[in-house]
Amino acid sequence: MKKTIIYMIVTLSGLMIFSTNSYAVDSSRFRFMFGLSGNVDQYNSTSSSSKTDYTTLAGYSTSASGMDLAYIFENGIGLGFGSGTVKLSNDAVKPTEVTIGGGGIDLSYTLGEKFNLTLGATVFGNSSLMTYKISGIDYKGLYKSTSKRSQSYLLNLGFALGENWEMLLGQRNYDIAVKTVHISDSSDVSEYDAKFSVYSLGFGYRFK
Numbered sequence: 046m047k048k049t050i051i052y053m054i055v056t057l058s059g060l061m062i063f064s065t066n067s068y069a070v071d072s073s074r075f076r077f078m079f080g081l082s083g084n085v086d087q088y089n090s091t092s093s094s095s096k097t098d099y100t101t102l103a104g105y106s107t108s109a110s111g112m113d114l115a116y117i118f119e120n121g122i123g124l125g126f127g128s129g130t131v132k133l134s135n136d137a138v139k140p141t142e143v144t145i146g147g148g149g150i151d152l153s154y155t156l157g158e159k160f161n162l163t164l165g166a167t168v169f170g171n172s173s174l175m176t177y178k179i180s181g182i183d184y185k186g187l188y189k190s191t192s193k194r195s196q197s198y199l200l201n202l203g204f205a206l207g208e209n210w211e212m213l214l215g216q217r218n219y220d221i222a223v224k225t226v227h228i229s230d231s232s233d234v235s236e237y238d239a240k241f242s243v244y245s246l247g248f249g250y251r252f253k
Contacts, residue, residue, distance in 0.1 A: 071158045076115045076125070078201070078213055078247025083109025085241040088133050090143075092235050105135045111217060111243035113199070115153065115165075123153035123165065127197060129219045130175055131239045139180045145237050147172035147195035147221035159205035163215075170195030172221040174237070187229070193222035193236065203249060213247035 085107035088099045099105045108131070115125030128148030135141055153165025174190035176183055201215035220240050227233035 070117060070119065070121050070155050070161065072251045072253055073119050074117045074211070074249045074251040076113070076117065076201075076211075076213060076247055076249040078113040078215055078245040080109070080111040080129075080243040080245050083111070083129075083131075083241055083243045085109050085131055085239065087238070087240040088131060089238050090133075090235055091238070093232075099133050104137070105133060107134075107239075107241075108132050109219075109241040109243055111219075111245065113151075113215070113217065113245065113247065115151065117153070117155050117163075117249075121155045123151070123155060123163065125151040125153065125165070127151050127167065127199065127217060129197065129217065129221075129241070129243050131219070131221075131241045132176075140178075142176060142178040143237065144175040144177075145172060145221060145223045145239060146175045147192075147197070147219055149195055149197070151197075151199070153199070155203075157203075161203040161211075163199070163201040163203065165201075166198040167196055170197070170221075172223050174223050174225055177225075187227060188225040189228055191224045191226075193224050194220060194238070195222075196220045201245075201247075205251075206248075209251050209253060211249040211251060213245070213249055215245045215247065216242055217245065218242045 111129035113127040117123040130146035132144040149167040149170030155163045172192040172195040199217040222238035
């Protein structure tokens with residue numbers, strides 16, 4: 046994933062340098078996107094004794110969601126913020142729910158006007174433990190979480206809706222990791238890491 050992010054940033058830089066005005070956007074725009082569905086490829090929990098991928102275990106389920114905000118300048122360069130969460134839950138007698146999330150500042154580049162393509166990647170990211178529930182009670186406050194990794198890249202397609210509005214369809218792939226330590230037991234250490242995708246629908250407003 047790290048190599049992919051580097052490749053995306055290099056690609057974006059190349060597009061910014063070498064693209065001509067014939068492919069650039071004609072107007073700045075503000076965009077908002079929300080996740081319609083998600084797919085979790087991997088959700089691992091690692092402790093001192095074992096590593097488990099819960100996507101392969103019976104009795105466990107995972108789900109992913111996310112949202113994006115972005116402002117695209119007239120030269121096609123975009124700055125934005127994206128966040129995604131992935132939740133693990135089981136159907137045990139005392140059900141457990143663990144949610145981790147990642148987000149950060151995005152750099153993107155957009156080609157085209159009425160029909161456009163946007164490529165982007167997270168350049169400054171952070172991840173954290175969002176919830177740790179057992180039987181509906183949240184024990185998140187008993188753990189200190191540290192961001193280990195928060196990376197993502199995105200691809201969006203835009204379609205003009207009249208003079209000012211546009212509809213957006215997109216996909217963002219995440220790779221996040223969080224370390225947790227119990228505040229009163231330093232030996233209770235775990236690391237959660239997940240790779241997942243969020244498929245989004247959104248709208249943009251073009252400033253003419």
